[in-house]
Amino acid sequence: MALIELRDVRRVYDLGEVEVHALRSVTLNIERGEYVALIGPSGSGKSTLMNTLGCLDRPTHGSYLLDGEEIVTMSRDQRAGIRNRQLGFVFQNFNLLNRTSAVENVELPLLYSQGISSRQRRQRATEQLQKVGLGDRLYHHSSQLSGGQQQRVAIARALVNCPAILMADEPTGNLDSKTSREVIGIFRELNETEGLTVIIVTHDPAVARNAKRTIVLRDGEVVADTHDFQRALEILNSEPVD
Amino acid sequence: MKNKLRAGLTVLGVVIGIAAVTTMVSIGQSASALVQGQFAALGTNVIVVLPGSQQRGGVRQAGILTLTAADAEAIGSESRAILAVSPIVGAQGQVVFGNANWSPRDMQGVGADYLTVRNWKLQAGGFFAREEINAGAQVCVIGNTIVAKLFQTANPLNQVIRVKNIPFRVIGVLEKKGVNMVGDDQDNIVLMPFTTVRKRLQGSNFNNVNAIMVSAISPKVMDTASREIEQILYERHGIAPGEKPDFSVQDTTEIAATLGVITGTLTMMLATIAGISLLVGGVGIMNIMLVSVTERTREIGIRMAIGARGKDILRQFLVEAIILSSIGGFIGVVLGMAASAGATLLINSFSSGTDWPIIVSLPAAAVAMLFAAAVGIFFGYYPARRASQLDPIEALRYE
């Protein structure tokens, strides 16, 4: 059984006069320990797919099994629980809480998990920040950290509750190329040494190349799903958007 | 709450509301305590019978002296619900002792049981007995104020004072009673046998009295006592049932109860007005919480994305509202208590003689605090619920 099984997943936005088909029919499996990049032109549905995989959004049709559990029929609270325990998110704009220290930001997911004492929370958050190389920035607020450092805090926060999957929507979109490489390096290492399943959405071929599998989306459909990155790029560029 | 100034202003609304409620309730309570204290001081279970309240040709004939000392006797001996009876005959004039003279506020001719009726005691000496009343003895019992005005430090007992040049020997001094609820000094009083006042001071041979003061055995039998007094007087005055009597019976507990209702209503009214300001404070909290929820939409999105459930968000904002309003409530209670103590002191210092009790009611304070918290829950719930129902993706996208 695959970790993620999408069957004929569709997402239609009903805007009254028009319907927007953000996802037309997506069927795919992702196994435990994979490192997947989602690429495609702007508006192709990458974020929509990512939000669906991340249990933030619910498809309007189809089935999504995560670790054998059907997500589509779950309640809001159940999906919140899944996000808390199974998934870790990293966003393009970091999304740290303002006026809150790095370590408190990292503790946040544990706050919504049952039965973790405040001492344990502090300890796990501290360890996680040390792992991403921010052991000396525990009490800095986000405004006192560089973009790369903020993104590393966000990664620590995503990992602190030991999720099965790390999801990142354009994690390097706001970073320069050097910092991008650092962040991507962390992803790769997590995938290789800890076997963490990683899924990233990106525009940047240099970032996408890092992944082991590439899924190309166009107009809400999967047009390529390959381990050969060069081929994925060719497909992406072969049919220019009109 | 990120903006301290804004939070402070929000809290201020609740502070003012709670302070107003606390102050108003405290002042209302001390007013009714004052009234109750005054009635206790007047004497327990007192019934007053007044003459001449009959109507002739639609005109109330006041001042007609239809009551006699014999009526008082009859009431005392025929009704079982009655503890003591005293006729009251009014007098006026100056009292003179040596070079000192003074006009007492009250100069009354009374019966031997007057002190029992009024629930009053002597501080020194004795009271005139039945024999002295029958004999029209020229004796008197004086209040504390008279002692101070006429005798200063001298012992007043057995001294002779003069009223309208008629000598009265002082045989007793009354215990201090203080001022009554309209601010009159109750110790500014001279009591004499009513017979002496009639004959000597008024030069009258009639046996009329200005009032009959009666005390019932217990508060429970006040009604019985009043009814029996009416029956006795109807009979003695030859008034047919249904006819208008030539006297009226007034029950002080009734007056006290009426006054109690009035002060109670007043307290309620004050509290209601103050409550409205609390309501305004609550709306302020709701407003600020709504603004806060909007401003923090993104934060809510982040929290939801990492696993906060709707109820976690609801709780967070509700707790915030309750904390805000409770802080306001606490400050409000403290301010309100200080304000009511200050107001009471001010009343006491401006109208000399009155002695409003300062009442700082702890249950009222506790209720006010709970009320503040309830305001927080009530007005915080809607914004908190809105926050908890946000869509995580839209919240995350919010700029």
Ligand SMILES: Nc1ncnc2c1ncn2[C@@H]1O[C@H](COP(=O)(O)OP(=O)(O)OP(=O)(O)O)[C@@H](O)[C@H]1O
């Ligand atoms: N809330 C929404 N309401 C209506 N349409 C939406 C909504 N969200 C997304 N869409 C539409 O769905 C389609 C896919 O959007 P999505 O955000 O998934 O694209 P994307 O591939 O992430 O693009 P980009 O690379 O620019 O981030 C777009 O056409 C977009 O306009």
Ligand SMILES: [Mg+2]
């Ligand atoms: Mg996108």
